[in-house]
Each structure stands twice: as structure tokens, then as C-alpha cells.
Amino acid sequence: MILLPLLILLMPPPETPSDHGPPIISSPDRNPTAPDGMVWLDGGTFKMGGVGEEARDDERPVHEVSIDGFFIDINEVTNRQFKAFVDATNYITVAERSVDWEQLRQQLPPGTPRPSDAMLAPGSLVFVQPDHPADLNNPAMWWQWTSDANWKQPQGPGSNIEDLLDHPVVHVSHEDAMAYCRWANRRLPTEAEWEFASRGGLEDKIYTWGDDPIQPKHANVWQGRFPNENSMEDGYLLTAPVGSYPANGYGLHDMAGNVWEWCQDRYRLDTYRLRAESEGPVHNPSGPDKAFDPRTPHAPDSRVHRGGSFLCNAVYCDSYRPSARMSTTPDTGMSHLGFRTVTTPELLMKADGPASPAPTKPPE
Numbered sequence: 001m002i003l004l005p006l007l008i009l010l011m012p013p014p015e016t017p018s019d020h021g022p023p024i025i026s027s028p029d030r031n032p033t034a035p036d037g038m039v040w041l042d043g044g045t046f047k048m049g050g051v052g053e054e055a056r057d058d059e060r061p062v063h064e065v066s067i068d069g070f071f072i073d074i075n076e077v078t079n080r081q082f083k084a085f086v087d088a089t090n091y092i093t094v095a096e097r098s099v100d101w102e103q104l105r106q107q108l109p110p111g112t113p114r115p116s117d118a119m120l121a122p123g124s125l126v127f128v129q130p131d132h133p134a135d136l137n138n139p140a141m142w143w144q145w146t147s148d149a150n151w152k153q154p155q156g157p158g159s160n161i162e163d164l165l166d167h168p169v170v171h172v173s174h175e176d177a178m179a180y181c182r183w184a185n186r187r188l189p190t191e192a193e194w195e196f197a198s199r200g201g202l203e204d205k206i207y208t209w210g211d212d213p214i215q216p217k218h219a220n221v222w223q224g225r226f227p228n229e230n231s232m233e234d235g236y237l238l239t240a241p242v243g244s245y246p247a248n249g250y251g252l253h254d255m256a257g258n259v260w261e262w263c264q265d266r267y268r269l270d271t272y273r274l275r276a277e278s279e280g281p282v283h284n285p286s287g288p289d290k291a292f293d294p295r296t297p298h299a300p301d302s303r304v305h306r307g308g309s310f311l312c313n314a315v316y317c318d319s320y321r322p323s324a325r326m327s328t329t330p331d332t333g334m335s336h337l338g339f340r341t342v343t344t345p346e347l348l349m350k351a352d353g354p355a356s357p358a359p360t361k362p363p364e
């Protein structure tokens with residue numbers, strides 16, 4: 001919940017290149033059966049980064065990356081799955097805890113005033129659709145700090161997830177997502193793994209489905225003038241049940257839109273420029289050791305998330321492109337930010353006894 005919301009509401013070192021490892025050797029016979037709800041991707045070499053006019057500075061330059069094979073969730077992690085984790089562990093998410101002001105102030109610009117007690121109480125940022133046009137440079141117009149908003153009460157007190165069990169979990173911080181992963185013998189995808197998966201085997205394409213401009217049938221995003229008008233031609237104002245839109249070439253749903261998805265990597269604006277100075281494909285890049293995001297210059301640990309959300313449209317945020325990058329501080333959860341997990345044969349074999357996250361959908 002914490003830092004980004006407060007930044008929004010309160011105030012208007014070089015990367016270490018990853019090792020260039022040996023060529024990828026595909027060994028399908030060492031791969032165990034895919035865990036429930038996951039598919040195996042062989043990995044390989046691909047072109048990472050943004051193509052076309054839509055690509056932003058932090059998506060350039062396009063560069064070659066090679067990655068090993070991995071299992072990845074077909075869908076975003078759902079409320080049903082996250083509930084199984086919480087039921088088993090009694091885990092309390094960051095949004096359900098009070099804010100430690102002394103810890104928080106170290107990540108804020110010097111002199112930032114102490115927020116009110118209400119803003120330091122448990123809560124999260126909830127998207128609230130304004131009834132009038134808003135300055136798109138002022139996110140405070142549509143993000144509302146809401147006490148006791150969390151994954152179980154995504155719209156705040158009075159809301160619940162009874163009818164949202166197959167929707168993606170939201171208001172989960174990077175820390176929360178990592179805790180779920182540890183429990184489930186999983187991890188978060190690296191940015192490279194996420195983008196490889198999102199492209200679904202296509203090359204030099206703007207979207208997960210190719211180059212056709214986005215249409216309501218493709219993904220859960222925003223139709224109309226953001227943030228006050230949404231014609232909901234795709235059927236949903238907020239989250240949609242996972243898997244409501246066609247899968248990409250690898251059988252993965254919602255790699256565009258629905259909710260943003262946390263990745264493992266720290267964010268730097270210049271990650272790709274630094275990486276491109278190396279020769280040959282970068283092997284299994286895992287991001288810089290220290291983050292730098294000019295939008296949150298005092299936060300040393302901002303993490304990448306990918307894929308855009310139900311709030312994205314072509315005018316405001318076209319981040320449903322596979323190459324689009326965004327970052328948020330790791331203690332932040334929001335209405336439109338979730339995750340999906342990956343795992344590897346090695347990780348599964350290390351596990352004492354694999355946990356079994358609840359199936360994405362109830363048994364037929």
C-alpha cells in the first residue's frame with residue numbers, strides 16, 4: 001500500500017550486466033509434469049524491448065536476450081488461490097498493517113510532512129471513477145486512499161470477494177506476492193521471462209496478438225475517455241474473471257490488461273541501454289542490483305510490473321503491450337496490481353513437499 005500512494009497523494013549506480021551464460025540446452029526429459037494451472041515454456045533467444053511508435057524510452061533499445069525454460073501460470077493469481085494461501089498461513093498483507101512512519105520517511109524527499117494518522121492506518125489506494133474529466137497528470141483525481149481497503153475488501157469497507165473468487169487478487173504488494181510464491185514453491189517471473197511469455201512466440205509485434213489495434217475482444221482495458229467515461233465494451237469496469245479473453249500463442253491469458261503483474265526485477269529507466277552495451281545475447285537477466293525510477297527518486301527498491309490493467313487505454317496508458325514497463329515501490333498494493341507465478345524443475349525438486357494452490361477455477 002504504502003509509498004506510492006503517499007507519493008501520489010502528498011506530492012506532485014550502474015547496472016551490473018548479467019552473465020553471458022552458455023547456450024541454452026533444451027532438456028525436456030528433465031521437466032516434471034506441469035503443476036496444475038501452469039504451462040512449460042522452452043525458453044530461447046528473443047528480441048526484448050519495444051517496437052513501433054508506442055515504445056517508450058525505457059523500452060529501448062531492442063536487444064537480444066536468452067532465457068532458460070520455465071513453468072508459468074496460465075492465469076493471474078486469483079482471490080481463490082490467494083485465500084488458500086492466507087487460510088494456510090494466516091499471512092497478513094502489507095495493506096492490512098499500519099505504516100511505520102520512521103521507515104517510510106527514509107524513502108521520501110527530505111521535509112515531506114508526516115501524513116495524518118488516518119493515512120498511516122491500514123489501507124490502500126482504490127480506483128474511484130470521477131464523474132468529470134480529469135487532468136491525466138494528476139492521478140490523485142482517481143486514486144483514493146481508503147482505510148481498510150485490502151485484498152479481501154478491494155473497494156474498502158463493505159466490499160468483499162465473495163463474487164470475485166476467480167478474479168485476480170489485488171492490493172498485494174511485491175512483498176505479499178513473494179510470500180505467496182514461497183508458500184507455493186514458486187517465484188515471480190523476471191522481466192525477461194514475463195516479456196518472453198507475453199509475446200507468445202511472435203516476433204517484432206506490438207501486442208500479444210500481433211499488430212492489430214486493440215479491440216474490446218482482446219483484453220480487459222478501458223474504453224472511452226479515461227478516467228470518467230468507460231463504455232465497458234469489453235464487459236468490465238474493474239477486474240474481469242481470469243481467462244475471460246483469448247489466450248496468446250503460448251496459451252496464457254490476460255498477459256495484456258486485467259491487472260498489472262509484479263515481476264522480480266528492480267526497475268531502472270536505463271536497464272536496456274546498459275544491457276545493450278554488452279556483446280551478444282544477455283542470458284537470464286535478472287535486473288539491476290539497485291533501482292532508479294525518476295518518478296520515485298528516493299526509493300531504492302522499486303520493482304517492475306508488466307502488462308497494463310483495466311485502467312489502460314490508448315490515450316492514457318497503452319501498457320498492455322508486451323514490452324511496456326512500469327514500476328512501483330515493493331510495499332505498495334493497488335486496485336489494479338496483481339501477479340502470476342513461475343517455477344522451474346529445480347525449484348520444484350528442492351521443495352520438501354509442493355504446496356498445492358487452489359485450482360484457478362472450481363472443479364466442474
Ligand SMILES: [Ca+2]
Nearest residue numbers: 220221234236
Ligand atoms: Ca474494461
Ligand SMILES: [Ca+2]
Nearest residue numbers: 254257259307
Ligand atoms: Ca495481466
